[in-house]
Amino acid sequence: MKLCGSEESQRLMRLLEDALAREARLWKAPVLENDQIQGSDISLIQYQEVILWLREMNAAFQFCQETYALGVCVLNRLLATVKAQAKYLKCIAITTLILAAKINEEDEVIASVKDLLAQSGCSFSTAEILRMERIILDKLQWDLYTSTPIDFVHIFHALLLSDHPYLPLLAAAQKRPCFQAELWTRQVQHCMACHQLWQCKGSTLALAIITLELETLTPDWFSVFIELLNKAQIESSEFIRCKEMVDEYLSSLRVSLPANAVYIFNSTYVTKYRSLGPEPKQVAGWYPKDRPRRKRSGHRPRSRREREADEYYDGFRCLYDGIASEGSHGDSGNVGVTNQDVSSCPPLQPHEG
Amino acid sequence: MKFGRGAEKETEMDELPYVKSRSVSSLPCSELGDGSYGETPQAHWFHTLQVRRLRVHRGRSNSDPLGGKSFQQEFQWNTGLQFGTATSYLNLEKLGEGTYATVYKGISRINGHLVALKVIRTKTEEGVPFTAIREASLLKGLKHANIVLLHDIIHTRESLTFVFEYVQTDLAQYLTQHPGGLNPYNVRIFMFQLVRGLSYIHGHRILHRDLKPQNLLISYLGELKLADFGLARSKSIPCQTYSAEVVTLWYRPPDVLLGSTDYSTALDIWGAGCIFIEMLQGAPAFPGVADVFEQLQKIWAVLGVPTEENWPGVSQLPNYKPEWFLPCKPKQFRDVWKRLAQLPYKTEDLAMQMLLAIPRERISAQDALQHPYFNTLPTPLLQLRDTVSVFKVPGVRLEAEARDIFSPTRRIKSSLVPLAKCW
Structure with a gap:
């Protein structure tokens, strides 16, 4: 691919347009109401904690930054789409990160779900994560590939x-x-x-x-x-x-x-x-x-x-x-x-x- | 929740059963919203599948044996059935077994279309395989005549099935059926479609990473569709490195064989170049070897051993071996692959530009579409909308292949064709 400057910038413009179109189609953020996510009992503090925790997990699992960003985008979209309860927030969050990894990381980088859970120190069973995975995929209609x-x-x-x-x-x-x-x-x-x-x-x-x-x-x-x-x-x-x-x-x-x-x-x-x-x-x-x-x-x-x-x-x-x-x-x-x-x-x- | 059954729509659906076909959300909204089909907005959803076929005016499609006629008016298949449930499809026969799935031919009880049912094995410990998640989420964003269409997803606790449009055969089978190299005219049509599909996915910054004849579906008309996006991935612009363990060895480019992990769209171009040669020659371009190093030797035998002078940085790649310096001079493609010698030079030229060792020098899919090799095709091909098949352009159709193992008599007939033209 021999690209001169203007060809390169045209190519980038197409990429930008494509990314914007994907964002327009899929971007969604939860609405706030009285310091809580609308329609749920998740407080802002809980939410911020879980996002910071996801970032730690992302680093611990040695995933790349894109994976973290995709995980957060998926999480936000999910919270804006369904009414989630605070007690499930951590389970939802770790599952969105695992899903983002399945999309974004190479096969050889992703450890087994069991190992990831052990490493994360949270007490969910594999079955719980897999059930959550199915729910998230279905609620978001398998359309996870968004622009971060x-x-x-x-x-x-x-x-x-x-x-x-x-x-x-x-x-x-x-x-x-x-x-x-x-x-x-x-x-x-x-x-x-x-x-x-x-x-x-x-x-x-x-x-x-x-x-x-x-x-x-x-x-x-x-x-x-x-x-x-x-x-x-x-x-x-x-x-x-x-x-x-x-x-x-x-x-x-x-x-x-x-x-x-x-x-x-x-x-x-x-x-x-x-x-x-x-x-x-x-x-x-x-x-x-x-x-x-x-x-x-x-x-x-x-x-x-x-x-x-x-x-x-x-x-x-x-x-x-x-x-x-x-x-x-x-x-x-x-x-x-x-x-x-x-x-x-x-x-x-x-x-x- | 089943695919497409929006939670907020649940009550609505009880009253309006046809809203259920909303699950074909794989079609872009813009296609549905132009108001030229059906009287009510809901009817658009109902007609989703048909709408698409009407819009592209296909004469006949593989997954639509009734030729796109809107037969809903005369015959209701079963509007009580919904997308997203297993009972809506009948298995007809097993078509094949892939690495992570078994594919069946099936029929939709909703609308009578033939479908390919890809039943994916889910591991109880790992949940949905990453290949399935990638394939579905990538295909959701891709709508193109040369990309296989994902109709529906059936996801239950026990199993996962993707419902694709049904396409009769694939390039591997087609090559087996027509040994000794394909009709050069047909090769050009297949190649144009392959490059067109690649140009589209690369424009959406997606790498296929598993191009091979088995993954190129061919309809009876000759429509070519990229399939199996299980290894595909999106590529953010710089910096990211990827697995070097991609692409079947025969179609893997030298830079990746050498261990490079920062490859880009040129990866798929190499694979397409190999397939180009294979279609012309009737045999794989770089076949039949056991490991990465033998595979590289096969490539060096044609392109010559790379040096720091002609490929700066090559000696830094992990699998580079200095002992390759034993000379291996580049050869003319036409001396290696004899069919090229019988064809105009532009054929060889395109093959050479796709099979350059240095990835950044390989032609891009977009530029390849403009290559003189495709000049003889009707010009409207370059202006087609994404979702329109090249066979909609007048004058584009497959010619008979010289040999057909299933009907040996055709050989005589087709050899008469050029004569008939001379008369």
Whole structure:
């Protein structure tokens, strides 16, 4: 397959359209009512616990991240489709993960159901899991193969690589093209455990995470972002709401990048910035409001492209501020409460720049 | 809950028995919602199977012996029966035994269609086999004339049966029936359909991973359908590695034989290239060896031993052996497979582009459809909607094969055909 740039991006567009169509057909999230999932006695806290537990199990079983994401998507769809009782939640959850593994993992990776159960430390019998498996397959009509937020991270990432190879974050990743996507994938996984973010589709969530990063890394972020937003046909107010929540959630979690991430950033992009501006901190941490472009603007004459980006940005900020102030106040109270419940995420070590 | 019996619809169904055929949810909603069939929305569901056949205007289909006539008006089969239950189908005869299932020919008591019933063995300890889950969930999203159609799923505590459209034969049987290589004209039609099906699934980022003649169903008209998606999987864009233990050895590409696990759609293209040669030649392209290394030797004997110069990175692959450096020069395909020498060069050219050792250089399914080899087919073929069979295009039909072991006399007749044209 010899692909030139435009062919590659056409191919990616078809993949994106296909993933969006699948999401439109199958994506479903449970509705919340008085801090419970509507029609059930499952509380938000129980739900978040079980999602975090699934992530642990996914790691313990050595499944890949896509499996976890698919498992959570299936679980959400099931909870939105049937009235489940809290006492069955764990059994449902582990079964969705096993189902996701059957779809996504290679045969040789999947241990027997019995071994998985033993490893998970839960007390369900094989028969219970298999009965649950049958129920889930039937309730969801065997239609499990949905698009996950991680799929969208990969597609958007590939689109960026193909259409904007000059972007610094991507130039840095040339040697390890998956590295950047890997970081975003981790953030997606954190966000999947956040109940405010349930209501965001995978495509919206993935784009929100990527945009937050683009903002900190390139002055051109806005035009790049608008391009992705249009390609993904995401409604902008929905997107802005989601991005606000992701921003708050991630900064409240103080999600740390893995140690080597900081190193990689330093070695490529940050060093470039050091020569221009004094604050490498902004690159390593989650400070989306601290846009390096603003700091940098005094240091050299700005290109026409940057001026355009500025105009874009200012226009966008008006829109952003308007909608954000309408939508996010109600939610912001909750974020603080739930943070205390989510303790498994390591705190961010402030970068010693 | 049975397949398709939406819980919220349960009460409704008691009053409207035909809502039950809603279970053919394998058909896309868009096909059902255009209002041109039936008077009520429910009637759309009822007519699902027929609607599809009417829309594609098939002359006759394998699973629809009555030629797509909407015979519901004159004859009610049994509207009391529902999809998703075993009593709705009659087993007629055993067709074959697969690795994880037994396939029977059957008939639907709901609408009289012939069906293939794939009875899947479920292990009591492991539940539904992963192959079955993959096959069903992938096929749910695939609607294409060159992909086998999954009608229904019957899932009970004791057994699991997939109900497929019935297709008479497969390419393996067809090759056995017509030994010595197929009619090159027919090869082109089969090949076009195979590549068209692959282009469709690859566009949906699905790898089949088990292409071989047994998994290509052939209808009596010559419609080719990809089947057996039990090893298939979806491919997220980068980074993921897969099992190297895929594809029957004969159809496995050299990169995967060498142990590469980051393969992509080029995997299926190699298999399709092998099948291309096999249809022309009447014998497998790289047959009959015991293990991975012998299989590689067979391939090197034609393509030449790869080197770091012509395939950068090859020596890093797990199964690479330096002793292969003993020279093995690439050969002309036409010297290895004699039928190619009798055909225009573009045939050999397509085969060569599909059977390139380096996976990223192999032609994509989408590009292959545009290859000059297919130029002689009517141009409307490239504009067909996904669900329309190539045999809907005027002028597309199979020609007689030169040899038929079931009717040896045909050999004489068909050899007269070219003469008749000359007169």
